[in-house]
Amino acid sequence: MAATLFYILATVMVIATILAITGRHPVHAIVYLVTSFFALAGIFYLLLAPLVAMFEVIIYAGAVMVLFMFVIMMLDLGHPERGGRPALGQWLPALLLGATVLATISYAAAGFAGDKLPAMLPGVKEFAVTLFSRYGVAIEVISLQLLFAVVGALYLGRRR
Amino acid sequence: MIVPFEHVIALAGIIFSLGLVCVLAWRSNIIMLLIGMEIMLNSAMLVFVAGSARWGGLDGQLFALMIMAMTSAEVSLALALVVYLHRRRSTVDVDEFRELGEP
Known part of the structure; x- marks a missing residue:
C-alpha cells in the first residue's frame, strides 16, 4: 500500500x-x-x-x-509573449548534460540494489532534543544567516 | 523502508537532472533559473530524508531542515536582488546585466 x-x-x-x-x-x-x-x-x-x-x-x-x-x-x-521559452538549441545541450548526470546518479543508485533494512525512527521529541542539543551550534549559525539575509534584503530593497 | 533505497535515489536523480536542465535551458530568465535551483535543493533534501529512513538516524532529517532554512535565506536575498536589478534595467534577462558598476 x-x-x-x-x-x-x-x-x-x-x-x-x-x-x-x-x-x-x-x-x-x-x-x-x-x-x-x-x-x-x-x-x-x-x-x-x-x-x-x-x-x-x-x-x-x-x-x-x-x-x-x-x-x-x-x-x-x-x-509569456514577451520573453518566450528558450530555443531548441538551448534545450539540447541542457538535456544532454542532464541525461549524463542522471546516468551517473542511476549508476550510483544501482550500487544500493538489494539491501532493504527496516528502519524504525524515533518520534518528534527525540528529533527536537537532537536538534537543540547535538546541533545547537548549527542552529545558531542558521539564525545568524537568516539575520544576514534580512539585512541584505532590506539593503537591496531600499528606495534611493 | 517501504520501497528499495535505490528507487528513492533514482527519483532524486531524476528531479535533480530536471532542475539542472531548467537552469541550463532557461539561463536567460533569472526567475526560472532560481526555480531550477529550488528543484535541485529539493532533490538533495529527498536524499537526506531517504538516508535517514534507510540507516535509522535522525541526522538526515535535521539536515533537511537546515537545507530548508538555508534555502529560505537564499531565496529572500536572491529575490531582493531580482527586484533591485529590475529597478535598474526593468528586465529580468540575465544577458542585459553584463557591466560592472553604475550604468
Whole structure:
C-alpha cells in the first residue's frame, strides 16, 4: 500500500516538475512546482519524516513559492509573449548534460540494489532534543544567516 | 523502508537532472533559473530524508531542515536582488546585466 502510494507520488512529482520547467508562463510554473512540492511532502511522510513533510508544506509551498509569485506579480513578469521559452538549441545541450548526470546518479543508485533494512525512527521529541542539543551550534549559525539575509534584503530593497 | 533505497535515489536523480536542465535551458530568465535551483535543493533534501529512513538516524532529517532554512535565506536575498536589478534595467534577462558598476 505504502509502496504504491510512493510510486504514484513520484510520478506526480516528476510530471509536475517537467510541466513546470517547460511551460512558458512563470505563474503556471510556480503552481506546478507547488504541486510537485506537495507530492514531495507526501513522500517525506512515507519515509518516516512527518515533521519535515509539514515544514515542506509550510515553508516551501507556503512561503517560498508565494514569495516567488509575489515578486513575479510585483514586477509584472507574467507576460509569456514577451520573453518566450528558450530555443531548441538551448534545450539540447541542457538535456544532454542532464541525461549524463542522471546516468551517473542511476549508476550510483544501482550500487544500493538489494539491501532493504527496516528502519524504525524515533518520534518528534527525540528529533527536537537532537536538534537543540547535538546541533545547537548549527542552529545558531542558521539564525545568524537568516539575520544576514534580512539585512541584505532590506539593503537591496531600499528606495534611493 | 517501504520501497528499495535505490528507487528513492533514482527519483532524486531524476528531479535533480530536471532542475539542472531548467537552469541550463532557461539561463536567460533569472526567475526560472532560481526555480531550477529550488528543484535541485529539493532533490538533495529527498536524499537526506531517504538516508535517514534507510540507516535509522535522525541526522538526515535535521539536515533537511537546515537545507530548508538555508534555502529560505537564499531565496529572500536572491529575490531582493531580482527586484533591485529590475529597478535598474526593468528586465529580468540575465544577458542585459553584463557591466560592472553604475550604468
